[in-house]
Amino acid sequence: MEEKSAKEKAIDEWLPITSSRNAKWWYSAFHNVTAMVGAGVLSLPYAMSELGWGPGVTVLILSWIITLYTLWQMVEMHEMVPGRRFDRYHELGQYAFGEKLGLYIVVPQQLIVEVGVCIVYMVTGGKSLKKFHDTVCSTCKEIKLTYFIMIFASVHFVLSHLPNFNSISGVSLAAAVMSLSYSTIAWGASVDKGVQQDVQYGYKAKTTAGTVFNFFSALGDVAFAYAGHNVVLEIQATIPSTPEKPSKGPMWRGVIVAYIVVALCYFPVALVGYWMFGNSVQDNILISLEKPAWLIAMANMFVVVHVIGSYQIYAMPVFDMMETVLVKKLNFKPSTTLRFIVRNLYVAFTMFIGITFPFFGGLLGFFGGFAFAPTTYFLPCIMWLAIYKPRKFSLSWWTNWICIVFGLMLMILSPIGGLRQIILQAKDYEFYS
Numbered sequence: 001m002e003e004k005s006a007k008e009k010a011i012d013e014w015l016p017i018t019s020s021r022n023a024k025w026w027y028s029a030f031h032n033v034t035a036m037v038g039a040g041v042l043s044l045p046y047a048m049s050e051l052g053w054g055p056g057v058t059v060l061i062l063s064w065i066i067t068l069y070t071l072w073q074m075v076e077m078h079e080m081v082p083g084r085r086f087d088r089y090h091e092l093g094q095y096a097f098g099e100k101l102g103l104y105i106v107v108p109q110q111l112i113v114e115v116g117v118c119i120v121y122m123v124t125g126g127k128s129l130k131k132f133h134d135t136v137c138s139t140c141k142e143i144k145l146t147y148f149i150m151i152f153a154s155v156h157f158v159l160s161h162l163p164n165f166n167s168i169s170g171v172s173l174a175a176a177v178m179s180l181s182y183s184t185i186a187w188g189a190s191v192d193k194g195v196q197q198d199v200q201y202g203y204k205a206k207t208t209a210g211t212v213f214n215f216f217s218a219l220g221d222v223a224f225a226y227a228g229h230n231v232v233l234e235i236q237a238t239i240p241s242t243p244e245k246p247s248k249g250p251m252w253r254g255v256i257v258a259y260i261v262v263a264l265c266y267f268p269v270a271l272v273g274y275w276m277f278g279n280s281v282q283d284n285i286l287i288s289l290e291k292p293a294w295l296i297a298m299a300n301m302f303v304v305v306h307v308i309g310s311y312q313i314y315a316m317p318v319f320d321m322m323e324t325v326l327v328k329k330l331n332f333k334p335s336t337t338l339r340f341i342v343r344n345l346y347v348a349f350t351m352f353i354g355i356t357f358p359f360f361g362g363l364l365g366f367f368g369g370f371a372f373a374p375t376t377y378f379l380p381c382i383m384w385l386a387i388y389k390p391r392k393f394s395l396s397w398w399t400n401w402i403c404i405v406f407g408l409m410l411m412i413l414s415p416i417g418g419l420r421q422i423i424l425q426a427k428d429y430e431f432y433s
Contacts, residue, residue: 011327014334016164017320018087023238027169028254030176031235033261034309037179038117040225041265042186042303045273046283050218053201053274059222060270066403067226068259070380074232075248075255077383079241087237088317089230089375096383106379110317112371113230115350117314122354125152125307131286132300135293146355153351155308160315160343165238168312175309176261182302183265187272189289189296199278217417220369223410225266229376234317319343359425366422369415377407 012018048056078086086092089110094102126149133143162168205211232255241247273285282288286299322342326332381400390396 011334014327015320015323016316017234017237019164020166021238021240023166023169023240025239025250025253026257027166027172028235028239028251029257029261030173031165031169031313032232032255032258033176033179034172034306035231035235035313036226036258036262037176037183037265037306038121038225038227038310040221041179041183041269042284042286043221044225044266044270045277045281045285045288047218047221048270048274049201049204049277049279049281050214051222052203055215056218056270056274059219060267062406063222063226064259064263064266066406067229067376068255069399070377070403071229071232071255071259072252073380073384074229075236075251077380077387078233078236078248078251079246080387082243085237085241085247086233088320089233092233092383093379096386106375107321109371109375109379110230111321113227113375114314114318116371117227118311118318118350119353119357121307121311121314122149122153122350123358125149125304125311126354126358128300128303128307132297132304135297135300145358149351149355149358152304152308153347153354156311156315156347156351157344159308159312160319160347161340162312163339165235165313165316168309168316171309171312175306178302178306178309179265180261182299182306183269185295185299185302186285186289187268189292190272190276190285193276193289195276196278196280199276200280201274201278204279213417213420215417216413217421219410220414220418223369223376223414224372226262227372227376229380231313231317234320315343315346318346322346359428366415366418369411369413369418373407373411373414377410378404381407 044060048060051059074092077092081095086095090103090106092102093106096102097105123145126145129148129152130143130145133140133148159168159171162171203211203214205214236247236251239247239250269285273281273288277285277288280288286296286303289296319339319342323334323339326338326342327334332338381403384390385397385400388396390400
């Protein structure tokens with residue numbers, strides 16, 4: 001480990017990810033919950049209705065196991081080189097694939113995921129605020145979604161200036177608690193409603209082709225439900241580490257807790273929601289439960305708070321990349337002014353895209369397939385094979401190859417389903433709606 005110059009040290013202490021290394025293990029737990037449980041949990045019953053009971057349950061559980069395994073690999077690989085820490089996803093990529101190639105493989109995918117998620121959350125936050133407003137005050141004048149997205153963005157113009165992961169741990173904790181709360185509301189209220197009279201569990205689509213395409217697109221939905229891997233190394237970077245007590249101990253504890261919480265959010269909502277409403281469930285389970293109004297309003301507000309936290313967690317590595325490039329490549333002075341300008345521009349950019357394409361969520365299923373599946377399902381496995389080189393046909397070798405094949409199938413199939421959804425819905429798309 002060559003000694004870093006004082007200047008580089010100063011820069012590292014200024015950059016968001018490497019600046020503070022005194023996180024507790026439970027920080028990693030709620031950062032992971034916030035990163036993983038997207039508002040996508042509310043569309044799980046709908047995905048189940050397109051998959052059916054058998055395949056649906058299988059895919060849910062398989063995804064949970066595989067992503068837990070790849071997450072474990074990331075946590076292990078964070079410090080496999082003595083005296084060095086891979087604080088960012090692309091640093092690990094560079095180590096596995098070489099300086100140049102590693103950047104070209106990892107950075108575009110990571111950026112697509114993180115920026116994409118931020119934009120989708122802008123729209124989701126705006127929509128939930130709008131739903132809250134429409135539920136609480138159904139007689140009021142209609143306000144356009146555009147303005148709600150602006151209201152939602154206004155929060156981020158403030159929060160984005162928190163310098164690093166530890167400083168947003170409060171926001172993140174609130175978000176993690178919220179995600180548990182609205183998941184519980186979603187399935188609790190479904191149980192309360194009881195199984196509907198004319199409930200059916202068959203596939204909705206009339207044609208075979210329709211059924212198959214819906215199946216693909218639902219696979220994509222479930223795959224994106226587990227997408228916290230893009231920020232896991234960045235979260236682990238905040239945990240203190242010594243040779244005697246490496247950071248993977250506390251981090252792994254946090255991950256286990258996070259995954260248990262994720263299971264408590266996902267499985268009940270997906271199964272109960274589908275069980276109660278069958279194939280007539282809406283793509284957002286909160287819409288299927290119109291009444292009681294106050295409960296749904298509350299759940300929507302919880303979604304807003306959670307999405308605020310998630311946005312920050314996904315934005316942090318992007319801020320880190322932008323600031324690294326500005327300071328290290330373009331030799332800007334690391335200053336508060338620079339940070340202020342860069343982060344406000346980023347929030348404004350995601351807000352503008354979100355307002356322009358309020359149907360961005362539909363597009364993400366398409367783009368996401370190209371970027372979500374690799375970073376979550378098989379990039380960690382490929383890195384593992386490249387670095388550790390396990391014996392052919394050993395257990396580790398088989399496990400990784402199975403994950404890679406599964407991930408590749410997801411990457412190929414879900415954009416197909418997503419693209420068809422886009423084509424079917426494109427006639428209703430409105431810019432600036």
